[in-house]
Amino acid sequence: MEKTIVLITGCSSGIGRALLSHFDREPYRIVATTLPNSANAFDGDPIAQNPRFWIRSLDIGNHKKASQVVSDTAKxxxxxxxxxxxxxxxYRSVVEDMTIEDEQHQMLVNYLGPMxxxxxxxxxxxxxxxxxxxNVSSVGGMMAMPTMASYSASKFxxxxxxxxxxxxLKPWNIHTTLVRPGFINSLAFRKVLYSKKRQAQSQTSPYDSHYKNMAGFVEKLMAMSPCTSESVAKSIFKVARMKxxxxRVAGTTDARIFYFIRRLLxxxxxxxLLYVTLPGIRHWGK
Ligand SMILES: NC(=O)c1ccc[n+]([C@@H]2O[C@H](COP(=O)([O-])OP(=O)(O)OC[C@H]3O[C@@H](n4cnc5c(N)ncnc54)[C@H](OP(=O)(O)O)[C@@H]3O)[C@@H](O)[C@H]2O)c1
Structure with missing residues (x-):
């Protein structure tokens, strides 16, 4: 294994950034992509000066640019x-509040781009x-929750x-793996997207309780999680080195538990059970 060339998308933050630290060793050569408007994420970062790293800007929804990154790497x-x-x-949005453009955006980044x-x-x-x-999936790719329909659909x-x-691909010795993180103790919840319809809503939406309870619930579980972007990156790195x-690999401990709950019940x-444990469920729709 003289040199192993790795392409990782979404490297400006979170799991992607943590992965770069794991791959920062021989024999890897890493093409790390970031969104064009996050190109300065590596300003002053020694990784940007390391000849084994190549930072490229790529919006995963831009298929032409994605093909270009692959062919440039080959050259x-x-x-x-x-x-x-x-x-x-x-997207954190109930189905009724999503527009077709929001749905397309979600699918473009999480499904069509990777494919x-x-x-x-x-x-x-x-x-x-x-x-x-x-492929970095999610527990949301195995179980769906209110206000996360589109996200779950993309991961499913x-x-x-x-x-x-x-x-x-198995006949050609090409291995495909899904890594499924559950709740991660990170600030990723700050990046959730709200549909245009939701953004324009006043406090009188019939779904206010859905949004309020779910946001608090998810943020609380994330804050309580012992798993971090670094620990998920470690699991992914392990997969990259397995013979x-x-x-399927659970990216966090809760992902393993959710997997068994989903499989055995x-x-x-x-x-x-899931319905009755939703926070404040008795007040939803009132
Ligand atoms: N955090 C969690 O609790 C959690 C749980 C389960 C699964 N996951 C999955 O884990 C993966 C990594 O998420 P994370 O937790 O590390 O969150 P994150 O910090 O938000 O990282 C996501 C990365 O994707 C990039 N990105 C967003 N839109 C893009 C586009 N159109 N083209 C190219 N790159 C784009 C972001 O760039 P910018 O930084 O420039 O926005 C960012 O670098 C995701 O697939 C996510 O669904 C996360």
């Missing part, structure tokens, strides 16, 4: 060995009969496609 260093689709956004990058990387991996694709889509890819990585009971 400079060679084909990508490990693709880590980490970039993601999260395009995967398609760009597969041919060279197939030729070399080696490669790995790591990523999960479905990754499962199909696992079968499709035979599994299709009968569906009807699971939904009922």
């Amino acid at each position: 400079r260093w060679g084909a990508i060995d490990i693709l880590i689709n980490n970039a993601g956004i999260s 395009h990058l995967i398609r760009e990387c597969i041919p060279a991996m197939r030729e070399r009969k080696s490669g790995r694709i790591i 889509a990523l999960e479905g496609a990754s499962e199909a890819l696992w079968y499709e 035979k990585p599994p299709l 009968p569906r009807a009971l699971y939904h009922k």
Whole structure:
């Protein structure tokens, strides 16, 4: 393994930034992408001066630019060995408040963009009969919660496609893995997006209780979580080094627990249980 070329998306903050510290060792050469308006995130960062790192600006929704990043990397260093689709956004909105543009934005960043990058990387991996694709999913890709329909839909889509890819690419020794973090003790909740309709709403929305209770609930669970962006990055790095990585990996301890709850409880009971534990549920819709 003289050199391993890794492409990681969404590196300006959170898990993506933490991943760079893990890959900051031989034999990795890392193409780290950031949103164009976050290009200054690496100002003064020694990583930007390290010849094994190449910081590129990329909006994952810009397919042409994504293809360009892959082909530029091939010219400079060679084909990508490990693709880590980490970039993601999260709309916090009830279904009724989402517009078609909001839905498209959510799907573009969390599903269509990653799928395009995967398609760009597969041919060279197939030729070399080696490669790995790591898609950062979420517990939201296994269980849906109110105000997170679109986010869950995008991660469910990523999960479905990754499962199909696992079968499709295994004959060429290309491993596909989904890493599912649950609640992370980070400030990522500050970046949640609200649909235009929600932003324009006054306090009289019939969904006020949904929004208020869910936001507080999620922020509280995130603040209580012992898992951090660094610990999730560590799990992803471990997957990148495994000989035979599994299709699904829990990125946090709660993700493992949620997985068993979802798997073991009968569906009807699971939904009922989740419903009654939603904060302030008796007051929703009143
Ligand atoms: N935090 C959690 O609790 C949690 C839980 C489960 C799963 N996840 C998943 O983990 C992944 C990383 O999230 P994180 O927690 O590290 O949150 P984060 O700090 O918000 O990181 C997300 C990264 O994606 C980038 N990004 C956003 N839109 C993009 C676009 N259109 N094109 C390219 N990059 C874009 C962001 O860039 P900017 O910094 O410039 O905005 C940021 O670097 C995501 O896929 C997320 O869904 C997170």
